[in-house]
Amino acid sequence: MTKSLTPAPDAASDRTPQRYEGRAKVTGEAHYPSDVRLPRTAHAYLHVSRIGRGTIRSFDLAQARAVPGVIDILTHETLGEDIRQTPAMYQGGYISDSVRPLGSAEVAYWGQPLAMVVAETFEAAREASNRINVTYHPHPAPSADMGSEGAVTQALEPMNLAVGNFEVAYAAAPVRIDADYSTPTQHQNPIELFATQCVWEGDRLTVHEPSQYVNNVKFGLAEQLGIEPERIRVVSPYVGGAFGSKGFLTQRTALVAIAAKRLGRPVKLVATREQGFTVSGYRAETRHRVQLAATRDGRLVALRQEGWELTSRADSVAMGAASMTARLYACPNVSVRVNTVSADRSTPGFMRGPGEVPYGFALETALDELATALDMDPIELRRINDTRTEPIGGLPYTSRSLMRCFDEAAARFRWGERTKPPGSMREGDWRIGWGCATAFYPAYAGNASARVRLSADGRVHVSSAGHELGQGMYTMMAQVAAEQLGVPFEQVTVSLGDSDLPPAVVAGGSSSTASVAPAIMAACDAIRRRLGIEGASPSEIMPAMKASGRGVVEELAEVRAHGVDSIAGLYRGKAVPSGGVHLPDRVQFALGAQLVEVRVHARTHEIRVPRAVGAFAAGRIINPRTAHGQLVGGMIWGISSALHEHTEIDPRNGSYINANLADYLLPVNADIVDVEALMVEEEDPLVNRAGVKGVGEIGVVGVAAAISNAVFHATGQRLRDLPIRLEHLM
Numbered sequence: 001m002t003k004s005l006t007p008a009p010d011a012a013s014d015r016t017p018q019r020y021e022g023r024a025k026v027t028g029e030a031h032y033p034s035d036v037r038l039p040r041t042a043h044a045y046l047h048v049s050r051i052g053r054g055t056i057r058s059f060d061l062a063q064a065r066a067v068p069g070v071i072d073i074l075t076h077e078t079l080g081e082d083i084r085q086t087p088a089m090y091q092g093g094y095i096s097d098s099v100r101p102l103g104s105a106e107v108a109y110w111g112q113p114l115a116m117v118v119a120e121t122f123e124a125a126r127e128a129s130n131r132i133n134v135t136y137h138p139h140p141a142p143s144a145d146m147g148s149e150g151a152v153t154q155a156l157e158p159m160n161l162a163v164g165n166f167e168v169a170y171a172a173a174p175v176r177i178d179a180d181y182s183t184p185t186q187h188q189n190p191i192e193l194f195a196t197q198c199v200w201e202g203d204r205l206t207v208h209e210p211s212q213y214v215n216n217v218k219f220g221l222a223e224q225l226g227i228e229p230e231r232i233r234v235v236s237p238y239v240g241g242a243f244g245s246k247g248f249l250t251q252r253t254a255l256v257a258i259a260a261k262r263l264g265r266p267v268k269l270v271a272t273r274e275q276g277f278t279v280s281g282y283r284a285e286t287r288h289r290v291q292l293a294a295t296r297d298g299r300l301v302a303l304r305q306e307g308w309e310l311t312s313r314a315d316s317v318a319m320g321a322a323s324m325t326a327r328l329y330a331c332p333n334v335s336v337r338v339n340t341v342s343a344d345r346s347t348p349g350f351m352r353g354p355g356e357v358p359y360g361f362a363l364e365t366a367l368d369e370l371a372t373a374l375d376m377d378p379i380e381l382r383r384i385n386d387t388r389t390e391p392i393g394g395l396p397y398t399s400r401s402l403m404r405c406f407d408e409a410a411a412r413f414r415w416g417e418r419t420k421p422p423g424s425m426r427e428g429d430w431r432i433g434w435g436c437a438t439a440f441y442p443a444y445a446g447n448a449s450a451r452v453r454l455s456a457d458g459r460v461h462v463s464s465a466g467h468e469l470g471q472g473m474y475t476m477m478a479q480v481a482a483e484q485l486g487v488p489f490e491q492v493t494v495s496l497g498d499s500d501l502p503p504a505v506v507a508g509g510s511s512s513t514a515s516v517a518p519a520i521m522a523a524c525d526a527i528r529r530r531l532g533i534e535g536a537s538p539s540e541i542m543p544a545m546k547a548s549g550r551g552v553v554e555e556l557a558e559v560r561a562h563g564v565d566s567i568a569g570l571y572r573g574k575a576v577p578s579g580g581v582h583l584p585d586r587v588q589f590a591l592g593a594q595l596v597e598v599r600v601h602a603r604t605h606e607i608r609v610p611r612a613v614g615a616f617a618a619g620r621i622i623n624p625r626t627a628h629g630q631l632v633g634g635m636i637w638g639i640s641s642a643l644h645e646h647t648e649i650d651p652r653n654g655s656y657i658n659a660n661l662a663d664y665l666l667p668v669n670a671d672i673v674d675v676e677a678l679m680v681e682e683e684d685p686l687v688n689r690a691g692v693k694g695v696g697e698i699g700v701v702g703v704a705a706a707i708s709n710a711v712f713h714a715t716g717q718r719l720r721d722l723p724i725r726l727e728h729l730m
Contacts, residue, residue: 017478019474020472020494021475025238031237031238032237033236034193034195034208034270036208038197038199038266038268040265042119042268043119043120043124043267043268044116044118044259044268045128045269046129046275046279047115047116047134048278049109049111050653051138051653052141052142052144052653053140053141053344053654054138055107055136056076056105056134056136059115060132060134068124069119069120070128071263072118072259072263074115075114076104079258082258083101083103084223084224084225085103086220086224088347090315095248096280098347099112099314100251101113101255102115107136109278109312110655110656111274112346113252113279116256117132118263142343142344143343143344144654145310145649145651145654146285146341148343150343152342153340154316154342156318156339159320159322159323159336160337160338161322161323161392164334166302166303166334166335168333169293169333170293170304173302174295175293175294175370177290177293177369178291179289181287181289181290181365182285182286182287183358184285186351186645186647187283187351187647188243188245188280189273190245192240193271193276194252194276195270195271196208196209196252196253196256196268197266197267198253198257198259198266198267199260199266200261200264203231205227205233205257205260207233207234207235209234209253210236210242210246211236211467211497212508213248213508213573214235214465214498215234215465215573216506216574217249217253217573218499219572220248220249221234229573233500235497236498237496238497239469239470239497241470242469244281245281247507248506250280252269256268273659273660273661274659281349283354284317286308286358286359287307288305289304290366291304292369296374297384298371298376299330299385300330300331301331301332303326303329304334304336305363306337306339307321307339308339309338309339311343312344315347316342319354319355321354321356321358322359324355325363327391327587328438329382329385329386331391343654352634352637352697352700353634353700356697357641360439360440360705361708363705364437364702364705365437365708367381367382367437375420379410379593382403382406382438383406386402386403395587397587398443398588398684399588399683402438402592402593404680405439405615405678406436406615408615409594410593413597415434415595418434422713425714426602429601430600430608431715432714433598433712433713435595435596435705435706435707435708436594436596436706437593439594439616439699440591441590441697442582443514443588443618443619443684443693444509444694445505445561445562445687446504446511446515446564446576447505447515447558447561447570447575448570449519450502450504450516450520450522450556451463451501451557452485452523452555452557454485454527454541455551456545456546456550458491460481460482460491461492461495462495463494464496464501464503464520466515467507469507471626471696472626473496473507473513474496475623476626477492477494478492478494480520480622480690483538484520484524484538485524485538485541486537486540502556503571503573504516504570504575506576508577509577509694510695511694512694513622513694514694518688519559522559523557526556527541531544532544559689561578562578563579563583563584564578588684590693590694591617592614592617593616593702594614594702594706595614595706596609596611596612596639599714600715605729606726607643607711607725609671609673611675611676613678614677614703615677616631616677616679616680616695618682618695619682619683620682620691620692622690624679627695630695631695631699634699636675638700638702639675640666640667641700642724643671643725645665645666646722647659647664708722708724715729
């Protein structure tokens with residue numbers, strides 16, 4: 001069976017609870033971290049570098065200090081060693097990059113914070129920041145991108161994989177593809193800006209900051225400040241969009257904490273939209289070479305993918321998703337390699353489908369090229385190479401419904417009406433193309449804990465330090481607790497987003513529900529045991545509660561995800577998800593099919609996507625309403641990634657030319673017409689107790705390749721570089 005997740009709710013979603021926090025969000029009752037009003041708050045504003053690489057010779061702060069209301073100005077000269085140098089997360093630490101905030105006179109990239117003004121008002125802090133004069137000793141022109149002179153390429157040997165003999169098999173194959181692909185720098189641009197508020201009460205620090213992982217901020221900040229983690233509380237009940245950019249501690253938080261300590265009053269920083277382009281990570285530009293070889297009947301005999309990913313001088317960061325693309329299809333001879341290219345830029349990071357989007361674009365476009373060379377339907381090519389075991393280690397998939405997804409999507413899309421020759425489908429001046437691609441995302445889960453309290457009046461409270469990013473975490477937690485304890489959804493209250501609550505995994509990698517739902521279920525099991533009805537159905541719990549004479553039963557449960565050796569990291573802010581291709585005994589993926597129609601105007605070359613159909617198999621869907629938002633939102637982002645988004649870089653200094661929402665292109669209502677997500681029902685009890693695979697990121701994966709393939713089908717022009725724009729078709 002297939003459920004259509006469309007904006008019009010079907011019968012199943014009519015029975016599904018609506019968003020727990022929906023009313024609070026639309027009425028403004030939901031308070032985000034920057035909404036918190038603290039008495040006597042001072043306001044901070046960052047002054048950032050305006051060169052791409054060099055050394056600070058001196059500061060002239062006289063004009064800045066003369067602005068009425070200025071209280072303090074932090075620079076590397078006034079800060080000293082108050083903030084400790086700590087390892088980045090990529091070296092086993094907590095922080096998102098290694099460039100210590102205001103740590104020295106060295107300038108590593110355009111947009112690096114060089115000073116922070118603190119004033120009575122935001123306006124005064126901003127004015128003073130604009131009046132800071134910095135004298136630089138600029139170094140030679142920075143290496144701004146992957147093609148710049150001075151950029152350093154390094155192979156990441158641990159990410160290289162091989163099985164069989166690619167060279168021999170490729171040389172002997174009758175049909176071969178060898179092509180290069182590229183994807184650009186892109187930025188998440190969440191609506192909520194990067195904000196931090198810090199207040200000290202004696203020796204205890206409270207941080208209000210939008211975060212996907214409050215315990216990471218707590219422990220990382222403690223390490224930076226040299227204090228005990230127990231003295232820090234991080235609060236983030238709502239996050240106004242993150243998509244990876246708020247996943248880990250950034251360098252701004254320690255600056256605000258230090259300023260608040262010095263002033264003895266709360267300090268609030270809200271980075272500007274432009275500053276957000278370098279305050280946190282982003283999707284790095286990538287290049288790929290894909291070589292495919294097949295027999296005349298379409299069976300893959302050789303597959304090689306080599307990727308190059310931009311990183312900073314300070315940190316060697318690569319998403320390395322070739323480990324996933326190498327395992328998607330049956331092929332006896334596989335070779336994948338990953339390289340970093342170090343340039344004078346800030347450290348990249350995670351962005352929705354971080355490695356899967358670029359690596360999937362390259363592989364899925366190359367597969368379409370192979371289908372063309374074979375004169376074969378591209379869906380049938382994928383069917384021929386479908387597999388129940390991955391080719392690198394021969395491990396089984398826990399479940400694999402890829403071709404069911406393609407069949408359901410093709411039926412809804414009417415794929416059978418597609419004519420094969422490029423340029424053969426037209427309507428007036430519009431050339432029509434239909435393209436497809438596979439969607440994939442590893443099924444991750446991490447260690448988590450949850451506390452559940454059941455009262456005699458049937459009220460339930462459930463809490464965990466998870467996060468509401470807009471994906472429906474409040475709703476999921478309330479729904480699971482209600483189902484497990486046999487009480488109405490409306491009688492459940494939820495607390496999350498607070499480091500004082502039971503710790504949970506980072507809200508990333510589509511792992512939150514897969515991690516926290518089993519912890520809630522385990523806590524409900526413990527309540528059953530306390531009531532002496534272990535194994536009882538939910539309907540038996542409240543009668544047993546009343547019979548017990550208890551007023552309240554409360555239980556804390558922690559669960560360890562498969563593939564994670566220890567629970568200890570959960571209590572140190574290092575609960576990292578596991579799963580996907582990183583397990584010793586199996587491989588677990590959510591899979592899907594992306595089908596799109598593209599229309600290209602014959603005269604203007606304008607590109608339109610009038611409809612897209614995606615079908616996804618992601619285990620158990622706890623709430624179809626919230627899943628709908630995630631999947632359709634991801635597909636829209638995929639259209640944006642393919643046709644709009646590109647962070648433009650000035651090669652002279654490594655600055656971002658379009659670091660704002662006026663010039664950074666995003667789709668508007670007129671760009672998105674008909675987007676439909678289908679959920680193919682799938683049961684997978686192996687991935688976790690809840691049977692959940694997660695839907696937060698799979699919706700964006702594969703869309704860009706499907707669009708690229710559809711553009712080729714419409715025009716006969718093969719475009720291998722994103723984004724695809726009308727000037728590329730002229």
